[in-house]
Amino acid sequence: MKILAIDIGAGTQDILLFDSEKNIENCTSLVLPTPSQILAGRLKIIEGDLFIHGDTIGGGSLGRAIDNHLKKGYRVLMEESAAYSIRNDLDQVRSMGIEVGKKPSSGQFHELEICEIDLDLLRRFLTQFGEEFKFDVIAIAVQDHGVAPKTISDRIFRFTRMEAMLQQDNRPESFHFLEGSVPDYFLRMQSAVRAVKRFTSSSVLVMDTAFSAILGCMDQVEEPSLVVNVGNGHTIAALIIDGKIEGIYEHHTHRLTSEKLENHLRLFSRGELKGQEVYEGDGHGVITLTPFLGDMGVRVTGPNRNLFKGTSFNYTFAAPGGNTMMTGPMGLVKTAQYRFGNS
Secondary structure, eight states, X not given: OEEEEEEEOSSEEEEEEEETTSOGGGSOEEEEEOHHHHHHHHHHTOOSOEEEEEOOOOOTHHXXXXXXXXXXXXXXXXXXXXXTTTOSSHHHHHHTTOEESSOOSSSOOEEEEEOSOOHHHHHHHHGGGTOXXXXXXXXXXXXXXXXXXXXXXXXXXXXXXXXXXXXXXXXXXXOOEETTOSOTTOHXXXXXXXXXXXXXXXXXEEEEHHHXXXXXXXXXXXXXXXXXXXXXXXXXXXXXXXXXXXXXXXEEGGGOOHHHHHHXXXXXXXXXXXXXXXXXXXXXXXXXXXXXXXXXXXXXXXXXXXXXXXXXXXXXXXXXXXXXXXXXXXXHHHHHHHHXXXX
């Protein structure tokens, strides 16, 4: 089975061309800047009013670049689908000074097309190295808060949806969607699927980066265990007991110190950390289905994993396939194999 796995985070997009007939060490892997960073770089050299159109992608660096463009006194007009990249509430987008609508029929506007999954670009690059760009499955991981009702924070909404999925089936492999089954409120995931289908008829699978990272470490944990991915944007921890997720914790990495992270994780595993405390600290939330009070293993991955050096945890670093940056893609591969078989 050949699987193209693309895990898009806040700082990097991690790509694995998995081939079941090869040793994992011989499968091509790439770590590239995240699309939002690339597009932000293009925007920075534009001087003048700007029309942005295209897909719904992760905002991040692009959002900050747009804010700086507005501060220069230029107009920024975004097509509705593109505007959802900045906020999941278009009223909030407009409150930032961004106009939302169709391309103006008059006026001098520079144009910037945004997309997160550019398979044609990837194909042109990889075929230069003799890679055959044909896959049985294309698996994508992005973080998607979802479009929340007006009265609910998107962070709270995200964790409400996450808890509902955990209650239904807490096997980490189950946290994915196939094309055609992505809920309406996950606009970024839907956009990713459409971007893939514009290019290929291959089967498409999409999941949240929180769960791709967790699943990517599962072969290397001794249970019960805490699996922690300290990413560029977010830190995600999962309490793993008997191969199932019995708790999830998620926070913004830049809001964490080693001391705060250790305190949160110890309370989390015992079921004593409140979601309100995490939320009020600018985190996403916490869910503990089954607390664990004994000793457990701690497996750590992610580009900011050195945050653990300031803790008293007895931890080990995870490196799925021999590469810590392939944690997300390896989780996607496992999910694809779970869903489509391992042939």
